[in-house]
Amino acid sequence: ELEAILKLEKNNEWAMSQLTTIYRKEQDWKRAGQTFEKYVKMTGRDDMHKLSLFKIQEGRMLTQNKQFSDARQIYEEALAINENLAVAYYFIGNSYSEESEVEYQKSLKTDTLHAGGDEPDYMARAKELLSKAIPMWMRYAELKPESAWMVIHLLKDGLFALDRYPEIEEILKQILKLDEDNIEVIASLSEIYSHRGENVDALELI
Secondary structure, X not given: OHHHHHHHOOOOHHHHHHHHHHHHHOOOHHHHHHHHHHHHHHHOOOOHHHHHHHHHHHHHHHHXXXXXXXXXXXXXXXXXHOOOOHHHHHHHHHHHHHHHHHHHHHHHHHHXXXXXXXXXXXXXXXXXXXXXXXXXXXXXXXXXXXXXXXXXXXHXXXXXXXXXXXXXXXXXXXXXXXXXXXXXXXXXXXXHHHHOOOHHHHHHHO
């Protein structure tokens, strides 16, 4: 019925708004975003932040469906709308990480079935993808240091898998420069010192 209204009166703001709501409830984020974009242009409202969040939801659905490249393209579109949208970097990093896990699982199956030959190097691909996730999560932490706890464990695990674990100390120090009272970062950094046997430094930091 709403679509019928818009065929008769394409600039009907109420119908456009209601249609956006329906698409959102159906989790049809692509149509929700497209309809909301038309609504924003029609009304002249400055609501581009909300539009960028529709893009984020669309990207998340694509990631769930393992359409990783398409998802990252949508996240980039969200950043084009709002360049300081930190959550976009978080989800770009996650998409690389999840795609890396897919390639890693392929490598396990390949190792089981084949003892050599010209099989694709899934492990190399997995590491390449995971390495691309690291700067995305770092960028998220830079933009939202108070929420760095969302990516610290991801950075730790990712760098460890890439044999780059020593880098985590410098990353944590960089976050502390932006948010010196970040308890999660302080705890993680002191844990590193403790593991190295530098207990005095760990206690001083705490």
